[in-house]
Each structure stands twice: as C-alpha cells, then as structure tokens.
Amino acid sequence: MTLTTSQSKTRKILAAAALLVAAAVAAPAQAAPQTLPPKAHNVVLVHGAWADGSSWSEVIPLLQAAGxxxxxxxxxxxxxxxxxxDTRHVLAQQDGPTVLVGHSWSGTLVSEVGTDPKVTALVYVAARAPDAGEDFVALSGKFPTAPARAGIQAFEGYTTLSQDAFLKDFANGVPVKQAKELFAVQGPTAASIFNDRTTAAAWHDKPSFYAVAKEDRTISPELERFLAKRMNATTVELDAGHLAMVSRPRQVADLILAAAGMKDVKAAAK
Known part of the structure; x- marks a missing residue:
C-alpha cells in the first residue's frame, strides 16, 4: 500500500510520540528539587555515638560569631x-526558626525529630539518614564495612571504641592530642541503639544538607553519598575523616550557615 504524504507524516509523528512515552516510562523517578531554607537564627547540634556535646566545640564559636x-x-x-x-527538650526552648544538625548516629535523631515545626532545615555531617521504619543495619550491610567497627568493645549492654580504633579510625585527621581528649570523654553507647528504627523521616519534607567525609573510617563514604543522593540533599564532600566538624570546622560551619539562609553553600566546599 502506498502512503500519501499526509499519512506518512502522521505515522512519523505517532512513532516519535511513542518513543517519548517509552523513554519517560524507562527513566528513573527524580526526587523533588530542594526548596531554599528560610532564614534561621537558632542552631541545635546533636552529637553521635561514642561522643558528647564537646565534639562541636570547634564549630560553635564560628556559628556564634555569625550571630x-x-x-x-x-x-x-x-x-x-x-x-x-533530650533533643525535643532543647528544641522546645528555641524561640523561632531552627537548623537541626546531627553527626554520625544522630542523623537518626535529625530524621526523627526534624519534623518539629520550629525546624526549618536539616544538616547531616557524616551521618546516618534513615527512612521511617527502615532497617538501617541491613542497608549499611550493602556498603563496605568501615574499619572502626573492629574496635567496638561491649560491656553490660553498652559499647565504646578502643583507643586504637578511636584514634586511627574514628578521629583520623584530628591532631593526636585533641583526639585523645575526645577519646577521654566518649559517651558509652547502648548496643541496641544502632537497631532502633525511626517513625519519621523529616528529610522528605524539609531542606536537607549533607557533608560527606571522603576519608571516613567509621561510616562508609559510599553509604554517605547514597544517603545524600536519596534525600536530594545539598551536598559537599570534605577531605576529612569521621569527625569532620573537628578537623574541618570552617567548612562544616559554612554548610550550617547555608542551611540557616546566611551563606552560599559553595563556600563550604572550599
């Protein structure tokens, strides 16, 4: 059968449309773009496992100097x-828009507690970022095992890191004298805490920021990148070990300032 010019054009248009539909079906779904965070004047910092609040001591004065x-x-x-x-108690005392920041295990808290209406943006520093109800241990098992895990010591249901593992793997990149001081104040951490599951994942709904520690020996950097991408976070990669806020405080502070609507996030990557 001979097609007229008009019929031929129609078939070509239909074929092109079919290809576009097929391509749209095959393409992976993209996360919704991040919205810009509103300006905040409060920051709440939450430390992770085997640490205490002093792990933020290098970042705090930089944030305070910014007002x-x-x-x-x-x-x-x-x-x-x-x-x-504990985190909700502190959030209740804030007088307005607040950036919630978590390191390491306490990324779990950022996900769980970040739904608080006062929280305007979330910052994860080399941190967990579970989805609601997610088995994070199973997820972590899909990525390389970090060396620090070999140094975990258990006693009466709580865990600590050996000094060797703390200095070499947890605090790599931190001056030895400072790392030993942090080792002395490490918080014993319940073994069960790593299996606790969240009931919420605030990063689905709030602007999120993530600092990947490229030299991390406690959480796999590959896992950190996966988490940052999954939440569509504004992400910076730092030449730092797990305690990035200690060894790279200026860059971490800049990322927090960006989350507070006070700085261009590009500054944190320098």
Missing part, C-alpha cells in the same frame, strides 16, 4: 527514645 544562637545537646545514648526526648 546565631547555638545549643549543643547532651543527648543520652541509651535509646532512640531517650536521645529524641
């Missing part, structure tokens, strides 16, 4: 419920 009101939570490491209660 922010800063509180470092001394959160219990006995359970997710206890640590979340």
């Amino acid at each position: 922010l009101h800063v509180t470092s939570v001394q959160n219990r490491l006995s359970s997710l419920a206890d640590a979340a209660a």
Whole structure:
C-alpha cells in the first residue's frame, strides 16, 4: 500500500510520540528539587555515638560569631527514645526558626525529630539518614564495612571504641592530642541503639544538607553519598575523616550557615 504524504507524516509523528512515552516510562523517578531554607537564627547540634556535646566545640564559636544562637545537646545514648526526648527538650526552648544538625548516629535523631515545626532545615555531617521504619543495619550491610567497627568493645549492654580504633579510625585527621581528649570523654553507647528504627523521616519534607567525609573510617563514604543522593540533599564532600566538624570546622560551619539562609553553600566546599 502506498502512503500519501499526509499519512506518512502522521505515522512519523505517532512513532516519535511513542518513543517519548517509552523513554519517560524507562527513566528513573527524580526526587523533588530542594526548596531554599528560610532564614534561621537558632542552631541545635546533636552529637553521635561514642561522643558528647564537646565534639562541636570547634564549630560553635564560628556559628556564634555569625550571630546565631547555638545549643549543643547532651543527648543520652541509651535509646532512640531517650536521645529524641533530650533533643525535643532543647528544641522546645528555641524561640523561632531552627537548623537541626546531627553527626554520625544522630542523623537518626535529625530524621526523627526534624519534623518539629520550629525546624526549618536539616544538616547531616557524616551521618546516618534513615527512612521511617527502615532497617538501617541491613542497608549499611550493602556498603563496605568501615574499619572502626573492629574496635567496638561491649560491656553490660553498652559499647565504646578502643583507643586504637578511636584514634586511627574514628578521629583520623584530628591532631593526636585533641583526639585523645575526645577519646577521654566518649559517651558509652547502648548496643541496641544502632537497631532502633525511626517513625519519621523529616528529610522528605524539609531542606536537607549533607557533608560527606571522603576519608571516613567509621561510616562508609559510599553509604554517605547514597544517603545524600536519596534525600536530594545539598551536598559537599570534605577531605576529612569521621569527625569532620573537628578537623574541618570552617567548612562544616559554612554548610550550617547555608542551611540557616546566611551563606552560599559553595563556600563550604572550599
């Protein structure tokens, strides 16, 4: 059968449309773009496992110098419920828009407690970022095992890191004298806390920022990149070990300032 010019053009148009539909179906779904965070004047910092609030001591003066009101939570490491209660207690005392920042395990708290209406943006520093109800241990098992895990010591249901693992793997990149001081104040952490599951994932709904520690020996950098991409976070990669806020405080502070609507996030990557 001979097609007229008009019929031929129609078939070509239909074929092109079919290809476009097929391509749209095959393409992976993209996360919704991040919205810009509103300006905040409060920052709440939450420390992770095997640490205490002093782990933020290098970042705090930088944020204060920028005019922010800063509180470092001394959160219990006995359970997710206890640590979340400690964080909510501090959030309740803030007088307005607040950036919630978590390091390491306390990214779990940022996900769980960040739904608080006062929280305007979330910052994860080399941190966990579970989805609601997610088995994070199973997720972590899909990525390389970090060396620090070999140094975990258990006693009466709580864990600490050996000094060797703390200095070489947890605090790599931190001056030895300072790393030993942090080792002395490490918070014993309930073994069960790593299996606790969140009931919420605030990063689905709030602007999120993530600092990947490229030399991390406690959480796999590959896992950190996966988490940052999954939440569509504004992401910076730092030449730092797990304690990036200690060894790269200016860059971490700049990322927090960006989350507070006070700085261009590009500055944190320099």
